[in-house]
């Protein structure tokens with residue numbers, strides 16, 4: 001239980017939703033405390049110009065903190081846009097895939113499939129690898145990259161299926177572009193391996209409404225010759241520092257607070273260690289209990305962020321969901337494509353929440369022997 005600022009008691013749920021997802025409580029408190037009067041400005045940030053000094057500082061701080069957290073090299077730009085990760089699915093081929101050119105895509109699930117669909121609108125798509133035949137239960141290990149691909153696109157973490165790359169494919173000199181929506185800032189990665197990394201904020205970086213895009217500046221030299229709407233050009237947002245039009249001011253502020261929180265935790269190494277410890281709690285229960293909790297993912301592809309599993313019957317799964325909800329464990333229903341249970345344990349899920357889940361899983365199994 002938590003005592004809120006107004007003095008009433010709120011029972012804060014452990015929120016395992018896949019996205020929008022739980023945020024650090026201290027971030028919510030900070031936003032709350034600044035909501036009505038932003039830093040003695042006499043107004044809310046909600047009401048403030050995106051060209052104000054206050055927002056200028058937020059934008060710069062947020063970019064700098066993201067740069068620090070991920071060690072983003074100098075020759076990369078960080079931009080913020082609306083439209084979600086899904087708009088990036090279209091913007092990437094619109095900007096970088098000519099009608100006669102080929103882009104390589106790795107298909108690891110629903111989000112990759114959606115990216116592929118948009119790619120095909122603009123040029124040729126080669127599926128360099130896919131795990132569709134095994135119901136997306138793994139990250140492929142063999143890739144058939146094409147001779148002259150203009151880029152390779154991957155999904156670093158597959159939110160629905162619960163798979164995650166542990167190492168990234170070697171693509172040589174071809175730009176590697178990644179949808180990192182559901183594992184952004186969760187582990188230490190080498191950004192210089194990627195030419196574009198983008199993430200809808202609402203999983204690991206903030207609230208819905210903003211997409212963070214980290215783009216190598218030299219990508220702008222590779223833009224294909226076709227009419228592209230101004231708002232859908234990367235160059236527009238890079239050259240105007242995300243201020244060509246009104247950006248999602250409040251979500252960017254929230255991403256900034258989350259970035260500060262990550263630094264307060266000790267940075268990306270500490271976050272990664274926490275994420276590994278949290279995921280281990282759940283995977284250990286699954287592994288120790290035989291097949292009571294049937295993981296749907298090959299062990300070497302297991303995600304630190306999203307953990308799907310099935311029980312022996314749908315009735316038992318319903319009971320699991322009902323009883324977990326009574327214990328304040330919220331949002332554990334699996335995606336309809338996989339069914340069963342999915343625990344999304346992003347950066348902001350406290351270890352206490354995962355401990356409570358692991359304890360519940362053990363107690364539930366003991367009380368409900370497999371038929």
Ligand SMILES: *Cc1c(COP(=O)(O)O)cnc(C)c1O
Pocket residue numbers: 019083084085086087111155157158159179180181182200201203
């Ligand atoms: C949630 C999600 C998306 C979709 O993001 P929107 O911001 O809703 O467009 C895309 N890719 C991945 C990996 C996701 O988890």
